[in-house]
Amino acid sequence: MSKILKGIGASDGVAIAAAYSLEEPDLTIREASIEDSQADQEVERFKGAFNQSKVEVTKIRNHAEEAVGPEHAAIFDAHLLVLDDPEFLGPIEDGIRNEKKSAAQSLVDTRDQFVAIFEGMDNEYMKERAADIKDVSKRVLAHILGKELPDPSNIDQPVVIVAEDLTPSDTAQLDKKFVKGFVTNIGGRTSHSAIMSRSLEIPAVVGTKEVTEAVKVGDQIIVDGSAGDVIVEPSETEIKAYEEKAAKVEEEKAELLKLVDEPSKTMDGVEVELAANIGTPDDLEGVTANGGEGIGLYRTEFLYMGRNEIPSEEEQYEAYKKVLEGMDGKPVVVRTLDVGGDKELPYLDLPKEMNPFLGYRAVRMTLDNQELFRTQLRALLRASAHGNLKIMFPMIATIDEFNRAKALLIEEKDKLVSEGTDVKEDIEVGIMIEIPSAAIIADQFAKVVDFFSIGTNDLIQYTMAADRMNEAVSYLYQPYHPALLRLIQMVVNAAHKEGKWAGMCGEMAGDEKAIPLLLGLGLDEFSMSASSVLKARKQISGLKKTDMEQLALSAVECAETEEVLALVEEYTNRA
Ligand SMILES: C=C(OP(=O)(O)O)C(=O)O
Numbered sequence: 044m045s046k047i048l049k050g051i052g053a054s055d056g057v058a059i060a061a062a063y064s065l066e067e068p069d070l071t072i073r074e075a076s077i078e079d080s081q082a083d084q085e086v087e088r089f090k091g092a093f094n095q096s097k098v099e100v101t102k103i104r105n106h107a108e109e110a111v112g113p114e115h116a117a118i119f120d121a122h123l124l125v126l127d128d129p130e131f132l133g134p135i136e137d138g139i140r141n142e143k144k145s146a147a148q149s150l151v152d153t154r155d156q157f158v159a160i161f162e163g164m165d166n167e168y169m170k171e172r173a174a175d176i177k178d179v180s181k182r183v184l185a186h187i188l189g190k191e192l193p194d195p196s197n198i199d200q201p202v203v204i205v206a207e208d209l210t211p212s213d214t215a216q217l218d219k220k221f222v223k224g225f226v227t228n229i230g231g232r233t234s235h236s237a238i239m240s241r242s243l244e245i246p247a248v249v250g251t252k253e254v255t256e257a258v259k260v261g262d263q264i265i266v267d268g269s270a271g272d273v274i275v276e277p278s279e280t281e282i283k284a285y286e287e288k289a290a291k292v293e294e295e296k297a298e299l300l301k302l303v304d305e306p307s308k309t310m311d312g313v314e315v316e317l318a319a320n321i322g323t324p325d326d327l328e329g330v331t332a333n334g335g336e337g338i339g340l341y342r343t344e345f346l347y348m349g350r351n352e353i354p355s356e357e358e359q360y361e362a363y364k365k366v367l368e369g370m371d372g373k374p375v376v377v378r379t380l381d382v383g384g385d386k387e388l389p390y391l392d393l394p395k396e397m398n399p400f401l402g403y404r405a406v407r408m409t410l411d412n413q414e415l416f417r418t419q420l421r422a423l424l425r426a427s428a429h430g431n432l433k434i435m436f437p438m439i440a441t442i443d444e445f446n447r448a449k450a451l452l453i454e455e456k457d458k459l460v461s462e463g464t465d466v467k468e469d470i471e472v473g474i475m476i477e478i479p480s481a482a483i484i485a486d487q488f489a490k491v492v493d494f495f496s497i498g499t500n501d502l503i504q505y506t507m508a509a510d511r512m513n514e515a516v517s518y519l520y521q522p523y524h525p526a527l528l529r530l531i532q533m534v535v536n537a538a539h540k541e542g543k544w545a546g547m548c549g550e551m552a553g554d555e556k557a558i559p560l561l562l563g564l565g566l567d568e569f570s571m572s573a574s575s576v577l578k579a580r581k582q583i584s585g586l587k588k589t590d591m592e593q594l595a596l597s598a599v600e601c602a603e604t605e606e607v608l609a610l611v612e613e614y615t616n617r618a
C-alpha cells in the first residue's frame with residue numbers, strides 16, 4: 044500500500060522516480076588500533092580507499108567542468124593533488140606500521156595534524172588547503188569504513204532527492220537532467236532550497252518532517268509540488284493518475300507560453316514590470332523562455348558557494364557581464380553578497396551564532412570585510428558598461444549602513460574612472476526592504492536611495508518574529524497579514540512621493556493571492572521565480588487596477604489575515 048506524506052509545496056509540477064538519499068553515513072571509527080599481523084592488510088585497505096577516491100573525484104571533477112565550468116572544477120584538482128601527496132600518505136602508513144593504528148584512525152590523526160598546521164597559517168591560500176584536506180579525508184574515510192558518501196553531482200539516473208534539508212550549495216549542484224524532484228524534512232516556501240527548486244523548475248515538497256524516515260533509498264516516489272503531497276511506493280493506478288496530472292501541467296505551460304512576448308498590463312491598461320529572480324547566469328535561459336522583463340534580483344551569493352575560496356574580481360566581472368549582456372539592455376538588479384542566515388560560506392570562517400537570522404549577515408558582514416566588498420563592487424562597476432545595471436544592498440537597517448555602502452561604491456567608481464575604465468554613469472543604487480526599521484522610515488530612505496525592493500521572505504519573518512525555516516511557527520508566517528500590508532503601503536507611498544520606484548523580490552511577488560493586493564498598493568515591479576512570470580502576466584491581464592486599489596485600501600484596515608483573504612476572493616471573483 045502506498046503512503047502519503049504531507050508537506051509544503053515548494054515548486055509546482057509532478058515528478059515520479061526512485062528516491063536518492065543525501066544523508067551522510069555514520070563515519071564513527073569503531074577500531075582505533077590493530078595487531079601487528081594486521082598491518083599489511085590495513086595498509087592495503089588505506090591505499091585501496093585512496094585509489095577509489097581518486098576515481099570518484101576525477102569523475103566529479105569532469106562532471107563539474109561540464110556542468111558549471113572550469114572555475115568550479117579547480118577545487119577538485121586541488122583534491123586530486125592531496126590524494127597523490129606523499130607528504131600526506133607517508134605519515135598515514137607510518138601510523139599503521141609503527142604505531143599500530145587502524146587505517147581509519149591513522150588517516151584521521153594525520154588529517155587533524157595537517158589541518159591544524161594549515162589553519163594556523165596566516166595565509167588565505169593555505170587555509171583553503173585545510174578545507175581540501177578535510178573534504179578529501181572524509182571521502183577516503185568513508186571508503187575505509189565501507190560506506191558510501193552521497194554525491195548529488197554524480198547522479199546519472201532519474202531520481203527524487205530525499206534529505207533532511209538541502210543547503211543552497213547542494214541545490215546549486217543538482218543536474219536537472221536526472222534530478223526530477225526533491226523532498227525534505229524541514230524548510231518552508233521561502234527557505235533557499237525551495238527558492239532554488241523553483242528557479243531550476245524542479246518539483247519539490249519541503250517540510251514533510253518525516254520523509255527521510257518514511258522512504259528507503261530506491262523506493263519509487265511521486266512528488267506533487269503543487270499540492271505538497273509525496274506518495275511513497277505508489278500503486279499502478281496512482282502512477283497513472285499522476286502521469287495524467289503531469290501531462291496536464293505541461294499543457295498549461297504550453298498555453299501560457301503564448302504570452303511570452305506580451306506586455307504585463309492590467310485590464311484597464313496599466314503596465315507593471317514582471318521581472319525574475321536568478322541565482323546564477325545559467326538561470327537566464329529560464330528568464331528569457333518565460334518572458335521576464337528584467338532581473339529584479341540576482342542573488343550573487345551563489346557565485347561564492349560550492350567552492351573553497353572567494354571568487355576573484357575577474358570571475359565575478361565575467362558572471363555579471365554575462366547576465367547584463369544576456370538581458371540585452373533590460374534592467375538587471377544585482378544584489379551584493381548576502382550571506383549569513385541559512386546561507387553559509389565555510390571558507391569565510393564566520394562565527395557560529397545563537398540567532399543567525401538576527402546576526403552577522405549581508406551588509407553587516409561586507410561593511411566589516413571591505414576587501415571582499417570592494418572586490419565585488421569593482422566587478423559590478425566594470426560590468427555596468429555592458430547593460431542596464433542597478434545595484435542593491437541587502438539587509439539595510441539604518442541610513443548610515445546605506446551611506447557607508449554607497450560611499451565605498453563611489454570610492455571604487457572614482458578609482459576605476461581615474462584608471463580609465465569604462466563605468467556606466469547614473470547607475471541606480473537601491474536597497475532591499477527586509478527589516479521593519481527600513482520600512483518604517485522608508486520616507487527618509489526614499490530621499491537617498493534610487494529604488495526599493497521589498498524582500499518579503501525576510502520582512503515577514505522579522506515583522507511576525509517567526510523564523511522562515513521553522514514549520515512549528517509557520518502559522519505566523521503570513522504574507523497577507525495587515526501588518527505586512529501596511530508596511531508595504533508605507534514603502535510604496537514613500538518611494539512614489541520622491542519619484543522613485545518600488546519593487547518586490549520576495550516570494551510574495553509571485554503569489555497568486557498577493558498579486559491583486561500588491562497591484563492595488565501600487566507596486567511598480569514584481570520579481571519572482573521565472574517559472575511564475577507567465578502565470579502572473581495572465582492573472583494581471585484579468586484585473587482592473589482601480590478595483591485593486593479599492594481592495595488594498597480595505598485590506599490594510601482589516602484585523603486578520605483571513606479577512607484580507609476573503610476580500611481578495613470577493614474582489615477577484617468580481618473582476
Ligand atoms: C528576496 C529576499 O532575500 P533572500 O530570500 O535571499 O533572503 C527576501 O528576503 O525576500
Ligand SMILES: [Mg+2]
Nearest residue numbers: 477498500501
Ligand atoms: Mg532576504
